[in-house]
Amino acid sequence: MGMRGGGGPDGRGRDAATYRTPDRVGQVITIKAKVTRAFSTSMEISIKVTVQDMFTGIEKLVSVAFSTFVAKPVGKEKIHLKPVTLVTEQDHVEHNLASERRKVRLQHEDTFKNLMKESGKFDDPTCDEEEGTVSTRGTSVQSIELVLPPHANHHGNTFGGQIMAWMEMVATISASRLCRAHPLLKSVDMFKFRGPSTVGDRLVFNAIVNNTFQTCVEVGVRVEAFDCQEWSGGQGRHINSAFLIYNAVNDKEELITFPRIKPMSKDDFRRYRGALARKRIRLGRKYIISHKGEVPLCIHWDTGNQVSLSNGNVEALKSLAAKSGWEITSAVEKVGGIQVYTQPVAHHK
Structure with a gap:
């Protein structure tokens, strides 16, 4: 399903898209999309893509995405949408989760700015002292595409899906230059x-x-x-941005460990810190959305539950300490060698 601008729903963005398994030639792909919730003048669309192997009959989930659309007005006034009718229990669950995703989306810019300010207080990881660190200069890729009639809808606006396909192409080339292998898109x-x-x-x-x-x-x-005219003057319009996350596997289908990045310029450090901030936001988003409705995200303290809360916190810390796969995200050498670690949150199927 490609997002489009003009002539009906106008695609504004995609919170996140997760790709769980690659599809191959000869398989049947099923794409299902539905409106999960309407927010006055915008709506959230959930998209699920499954693939079925015709020889084995096995069906797998390939991708899950959530897109935001607004109805394009005929005049100057915005079109107000009617609420979505909820029929099943699952409809109610998705309706509530759509609200949580909207909160995260609206707070994303402020959260990102705060995390970037916070990261400025930390020293950058001591990449100079580590062996095997690499610069990202060799991963820069540029591509120029001319928008032709087949790339656009009947209003002449470029299909969002076409832009996404071009973006994935250049991002895949960039990732392959770092890993020297065939990268697999994990999420957007x-x-x-x-x-x-x-x-x-x-x-x-x-x-x-x-x-x-x-x-x-x-x-x-x-x-x-x-x-x-803009091409002659060298002044373009910034129309899209995205951050694509890739894995890569070796001949044994095992995940490849990427080398640590060594920022060289101010722009390198900005992008380096920005990636750390976005990862922290992704981890928080996964936790909030995956746990919504299962258990409360917080329990208010009082004298009656202080013992159970303390014991629970100790057990949680012990459980976290026993886990492997922690990744260092920042360090403060000036204050006793403090290091900050994060750990990816597993998908809930």
Whole structure:
């Protein structure tokens, strides 16, 4: 399902898309989409993609995504949407989760800015002292595409799905330059449509590796659109940005461990810290959404439950300490050698 601008629903962005298994030639792909909730003038669409092997009959979930659309107004006034009718218990669950995702989406920019300010207080990981660290300069990729009629809808606006496909292409090349293997797209983080493009525009795609986290790598992609006049003047329009997360496997289908990144310039450090901040946001988003409705996210303290809360906190810390796979995200050498670690949250199926 490609998001589109103009002529009906207008695609504004994609909170996140998760890819669980790659599809291959000869398999049957089923795409299901539905409106989970309407928010006055916008709506959330949930998209699930499954693939079925025709020889074995086995069906697997390939991708889950949540997109936000607004109805394109005929005049200047916004179109107000009617609430979605909830029929089943699952409809109610998805309706509530859509609200949680919207909160995360609306708070994303402020949360990101706060995390970037916080990261400025920490020293960057001492990459200079580590062996095997690499620069990202060799991962920069640029591609230019001309928007033709087959790439656009009947209003002449470029299909969102086409832009996403071009973005994935340059991001995959960028990731492959780092891992020297065939990277597999794992997820897409906060894909946002900032403005439209039309037939005749030249789209410039710039991709580069921002950071690595053991077995995954983040690639940032920026898209600028140029009409003929803008192309002559060298001033384009920033229409899209996204951050794509990749894995890579070896001949034994085992995940490859990526080398640590060594930031060299101020822009490298900005992108390096930004990737750390986005990872922290992703972990928090996964935790909040996956646990919503299962257990309360917090328990208020009082004198009657202080003992049970203390015991529970101790047990939780012991359980966390026993887990493997922790990744260092930042360090403060000046204050007793404090190090901050994170651990990926597993998918809940």
